[in-house]
Amino acid sequence: MQYVEINVTVNGELYNKTVPANKTLLRFLREDLFLNGVKEGCNEGECGAFTVLVDGEPMNSCLVLAAELNGREVLTVEGLAQDGRLHPLQEAFIEAGAIQCGYCTPGMLMSAVALLNRYPHPTRAQIRKEMEGNICRCTGYTRIADAVLLAVEKMDTAEKNQSPQRNQKVLAGTKK
Amino acid sequence: MAQHVLTPCEKYQREGHEWDRLVVKRKDTDGVETVVGHSQIRKDAIAKATGTAQYGADVNFPGQLYGACTRSPHPHARILSVNTEKARAVPGVRVVITGKDYPEPYGQFIADQPIIALDKVRYQGETVAAVAAETEEAAREAASLVEVEYELLPVVNSIEDSIKNETLIHEDWSRYECSSACFPEQGTNIGDSFHLNKGDVEKGFAEADLIVESKFLCGQLQHTLIETHTATAQANPYTKEIDVWTPNQSPFSIRGLIAKIFGVPTEKVRLIMTDIGGGFGGKYEAKCEPIAVALSLKAGGRPVKLTYDRHEEFEATVCRSTVQYYIKTGVKKDGTLTAQLVTGYWDAGAYVTTNPRVDYNAGFAAVGPYKVPNVKIDTYVCMTNRTLGTAYRGFGVTEAATLHEHQMDIVARKLHMEPLKLRLQNCLHDGDYGVSGDLIMTCAVDECLRAAAENIGWDKLPDRWVDEEGNLCGKGIACFNKLTGTPSTTSCVVKMNENGSLFIWSASREMGQGVTTTLPQFAAESMHMDLDRISVAPVDTTVTPYDKTTTSSRSTFHSGNAVLEACEDIKKQLCKLASIKWSCDENDVTYTDEGYIQRISDAEQRIHIHDVGKSGIMHEQLPVIAIGRYGTSDIFDPPPVDGRQSSRPTVMWMIGAQAAVVKVNPITGLVKVTKMGAAHDIGKAINPTGCLQQIEGAIVMGIGHALMEEMIYEDGNLRNGNMVDYKVPTFMDSDVETKITLVENGHPEGPYGVKGIGEPGLVPTAAAIANAVCHACNTDFDSLPIKPEHILFRKEVND
Numbered sequence: 001m002q003y004v005e006i007n008v009t010v011n012g013e014l015y016n017k018t019v020p021a022n023k024t025l026l027r028f029l030r031e032d033l034f035l036n037g038v039k040e041g042c043n044e045g046e047c048g049a050f051t052v053l054v055d056g057e058p059m060n061s062c063l064v065l066a067a068e069l070n071g072r073e074v075l076t077v078e079g080l081a082q083d084g085r086l087h088p089l090q091e092a093f094i095e096a097g098a099i100q101c102g103y104c105t106p107g108m109l110m111s112a113v114a115l116l117n118r119y120p121h122p123t124r125a126q127i128r129k130e131m132e133g134n135i136c137r138c139t140g141y142t143r144i145a146d147a148v149l150l151a152v153e154k155m156d157t158a159e160k161n162q163s164p165q166r167n168q169k170v171l172a173g174t175k176k
Numbered sequence: 177m178a179q180h181v182l183t184p185c186e187k188y189q190r191e192g193h194e195w196d197r198l199v200v201k202r203k204d205t206d207g208v209e210t211v212v213g214h215s216q217i218r219k220d221a222i223a224k225a226t227g228t229a230q231y232g233a234d235v236n237f238p239g240q241l242y243g244a245c246t247r248s249p250h251p252h253a254r255i256l257s258v259n260t261e262k263a264r265a266v267p268g269v270r271v272v273i274t275g276k277d278y279p280e281p282y283g284q285f286i287a288d289q290p291i292i293a294l295d296k297v298r299y300q301g302e303t304v305a306a307v308a309a310e311t312e313e314a315a316r317e318a319a320s321l322v323e324v325e326y327e328l329l330p331v332v333n334s335i336e337d338s339i340k341n342e343t344l345i346h347e348d349w350s351r352y353e354c355s356s357a358c359f360p361e362q363g364t365n366i367g368d369s370f371h372l373n374k375g376d377v378e379k380g381f382a383e384a385d386l387i388v389e390s391k392f393l394c395g396q397l398q399h400t401l402i403e404t405h406t407a408t409a410q411a412n413p414y415t416k417e418i419d420v421w422t423p424n425q426s427p428f429s430i431r432g433l434i435a436k437i438f439g440v441p442t443e444k445v446r447l448i449m450t451d452i453g454g455g456f457g458g459k460y461e462a463k464c465e466p467i468a469v470a471l472s473l474k475a476g477g478r479p480v481k482l483t484y485d486r487h488e489e490f491e492a493t494v495c496r497s498t499v500q501y502y503i504k505t506g507v508k509k510d511g512t513l514t515a516q517l518v519t520g521y522w523d524a525g526a527y528v529t530t531n532p533r534v535d536y537n538a539g540f541a542a543v544g545p546y547k548v549p550n551v552k553i554d555t556y557v558c559m560t561n562r563t564l565g566t567a568y569r570g571f572g573v574t575e576a577a578t579l580h581e582h583q584m585d586i587v588a589r590k591l592h593m594e595p596l597k598l599r600l601q602n603c604l605h606d607g608d609y610g611v612s613g614d615l616i617m618t619c620a621v622d623e624c625l626r627a628a629a630e631n632i633g634w635d636k637l638p639d640r641w642v643d644e645e646g647n648l649c650g651k652g653i654a655c656f657n658k659l660t661g662t663p664s665t666t667s668c669v670v671k672m673n674e675n676g677s678l679f680i681w682s683a684s685r686e687m688g689q690g691v692t693t694t695l696p697q698f699a700a701e702s703m704h705m706d707l708d709r710i711s712v713a714p715v716d717t718t719v720t721p722y723d724k725t726t727t728s729s730r731s732t733f734h735s736g737n738a739v740l741e742a743c744e745d746i747k748k749q750l751c752k753l754a755s756i757k758w759s760c761d762e763n764d765v766t767y768t769d770e771g772y773i774q775r776i777s778d779a780e781q782r783i784h785i786h787d788v789g790k791s792g793i794m795h796e797q798l799p800v801i802a803i804g805r806y807g808t809s810d811i812f813d814p815p816p817v818d819g820r821q822s823s824r825p826t827v828m829w830m831i832g833a834q835a836a837v838v839k840v841n842p843i844t845g846l847v848k849v850t851k852m853g854a855a856h857d858i859g860k861a862i863n864p865t866g867c868l869q870q871i872e873g874a875i876v877m878g879i880g881h882a883l884m885e886e887m888i889y890e891d892g893n894l895r896n897g898n899m900v901d902y903k904v905p906t907f908m909d910s911d912v913e914t915k916i917t918l919v920e921n922g923h924p925e926g927p928y929g930v931k932g933i934g935e936p937g938l939v940p941t942a943a944a945i946a947n948a949v950c951h952a953c954n955t956d957f958d959s960l961p962i963k964p965e966h967i968l969f970r971k972e973v974n975d
């Protein structure tokens with residue numbers, strides 16, 4: 001087995017690790033960094049439960065190798081809340097009732113962060129299109145779209161009021 | 177930094193519209209409740225939104241091994257030999273087991289299934305050996321190196337093959353231990369059958385002016401839970417203490433089953449329940465649990481984690497069986513139903529599992545919520561070499577509803593009657609007698625049908641029309657009734673902590689349906705207490721009191737009653753403690769509606785429930801802890817096997833209706849559901865958002881069942897066992913204008929009148945969509961899913 005040394009930033013923390021060359025990012029995050037919020041659903045890139053951000057872009061952590069991550073920046077659901085305060089998207093998912101069994105939720109949240117990086121004020125059609133790769137068996141999706149729109153409102157208000165929530169929008173996934 | 181206070185979002189709240197609540201009848205309530213009936217933030221939401229909820233595969237132990245299974249590539253074969261030598265030689269492998277190690281068969285109704293195949297395999301993907309190793313890679317590699325010599329047997333791929341009985345899947349049913357609720361037929365592939373007789377169908381058909389016969393087939397579906405099956409077991413081979421961490425819906429039945437398979441006393445088996453990443457019936461049975469236990473026992477008690485991958489999930493867990501139905505209906509010219517005859521065959525797969533219950537529940541629902549004086553229903557559980565059928569959000573009632581609602585539309589067409597009018601004319605009302613001769617206490621079918629229709633603007637739409645883009649459009653409606661598992665029992669413990677907060681110990685499992693929020697709501701309402709101060713404790717069979725299962729939409733009804741009973745006792749205990757403190761007679765203390773423990777003779781002397789912790793009344797006194805129990809054995813009238821007539825086959829009937837508008841592209845054959853209107857008689861909405869969530873999610877799931885999902889088998893080989901080829905609805909399918917009415921027709925025995933809503937949201941969806949597609953295309957599609965090829969090669973009807 002070949003091993004590779006990587007320096008990777010995950011949720012703002014720099015890690016220096018030696019990983020088997022064939023280890024997926026998903027298993028690296030779960031097994032080596034104990035970030036269990038990343039979920040395994042199908043290992044074929046079809047369910048979306050595995051979604052994390054790499055340098056602000058959504059990635060299938062079950063199909064990417066950890067060894068490729070040298071020098072890159074990963075954001076998982078565990079990195080969304082700051083100082084014990086939930087990210088506006090997390091608040092919105094809770095308040096809009098976008099969570100049932102919750103297994104898809106971490107992946108949905110990460111796809112939503114990526115969506116908002118790309119379209120800060122998305123339409124419902126854009127939300128559907130951009131988040132199509134995330135499967136949810138419980139909610140029927142509409143409340144997830146509601147939650148994204150609610151989060152946009154929260155972030156806009158926070159920006160107006162210069163509250164700390166504003167920074168989170170920046171933090172969430174774009175390279176610092 | 178302080179957390180922002182989370183409140184249900186108003187702007188996007190899908191309730192609060194004029195259509196969304198219809199109160200027919202109230203029970204025990206004046207509508208002034210402050211917690212029950214109001215939307216609440218789910219108690220499990222923060223953990224789930226932060227990635228900190230602990231699901232099955234998130235459990236890890238030091239020294240844990242990983243399990244993997246060797247699976248049969250053949251759907252039907254005799255096992256001649258199993259050679260594990262090469263597998264054992266893989267570095268890191270600690271244990272390899274085969275069927276011989278634990279040959280005790282199991283099964284809820286009939287013990288026909290070994291945990292690892294013994295003498296033959298009966299479906300593709302059946303486990304023939306299992307491995308535990310230091311890493312998952314080593315385990316999977318070793319599993320692939322187990323050498324099995326097979327003698328191939330003819331494959332029973334379909335219901336038609338099965339009922340020929342030329343090849344038997346189980347040669348001798350009499351070898352198995354069988355419960356009194358299962359009726360296999362010796363020398364055949366029939367694993368069970370169900371027969372209901374009411375009145376005299378021949379007489380009913382003779383009285384009819386018109387006889388309509390049709391058939392309907394519902395295809396095989398996979399639950400496609402995003403969390404695959406998993407279990408982690410630690411089983412001490414010396415003390416025989418077995419601990420299992422698992423996302424399962426049925427802690428107590430799995431406990432009993434593991435005790436039996438491994439020959440240990442029940443109390444030595446401990447099931448610790450993790451969060452569940454989707455249930456829907458798919459996590460009702462034991463799958464990974466016994467194999468993980470077997471591996472741990474053989475590994476000297478080291479913990480073993482076994483997690484199925486997506487392909488195993490499709491091939492080797494459970495599914496919703498295919499069913500082929502035939503129906504014959506007698507009706508008078510004026511639309512009055514006189515008789516209905518239903519015959520059905522379930523493709524139950526290779527082992528009987530839960531199929532008798534599916535068959536039973538579907539049997540009671542097979543004529544729908546209609547007054548039919550003469551009924552005969554005969555249905556059969558047919559064994560095939562396919563994956564195992566089980567419960568899937570409705571226990572067969574969805575399929576039954578699709579059948580009778582398709583038939584009602586044909587009857588309406590032949591009578592030139594409006595489909596909704598025909599349904600309203602025949603539907604049951606409170607106080608009518610149902611299919612088993614039982615008095616139906618609460619049954620708002622009429623209201624549900626009207627509301628569902630209204631929610632899509634039924635009256636203003638023609639049956640079919642063509643839109644400006646040339647799409648064929650149509651509307652359809654469907655209603656249903658579903659029983660809940662009866663008799664069944666539950667219990668809970670409600671315990672007051674020293675600070676005056678409450679724990680509820682209940683084994684009703686949170687699987688996204690919201691029971692860990694609704695049970696505290698009952699307690700909060702009863703005690704007039706802050707919801708924040710009440711929570712459901714984690715479920716562990718060594719401490720959590722018994723509950724039958726989290727299935728059949730029974731939890732809110734049953735566990736809700738238990739919680740209310742316990743809360744009454746808590747109030748009494750608190751009054752007693754206050755009387756000690758106040759040195760007065762305990763009869764001089766009462767618990768008020770506002771949550772005060774109050775002296776009757778001196779209203780000034782009182783303690784609010786929120787101040788109990790600091791009041792000192794509990795200090796060094798007997799702890800405040802109460803038991804709540806609820807069961808339906810006393811009201812249950814067991815339906816006899818011959819004819820199933822019973823004055824009370826179920827404690828409650830769940831009722832509802834949905835209407836759909838579709839547009840069909842005649843060139844591509846693609847169907848788009850544009851509108852759904854739903855109305856469900858839920859008795860009482862405890863957490864209205866929770867009720868809506870159940871129905872909204874079910875509607876999108878039902879779109880998949882109606883138009884997309886189907887497990888495809890050829891000769892017992894599964895052709896689409898992955899999420900690329902087996903398509904479930906995505907975000908793109910969710911663009912449906914949906915209006916939902918929560919109809920409250922309070923049930924006299926439900927807590928605050930509640931019934932159930934976990935399964936019902938799904939039951940009429942596929943039926944309503946199929947009817948709408950049939951109208952749009954002016955045809956009779958007689959199977960689900962309806963795919964583009966069916967549309968393109970359709971035959972129009974001409975009667």
Ligand code: FES
Pocket residue numbers: 098099100101102103104105135136137138139402453454688
């Ligand atoms: S909430 Fe269960 S899969 Fe999305």
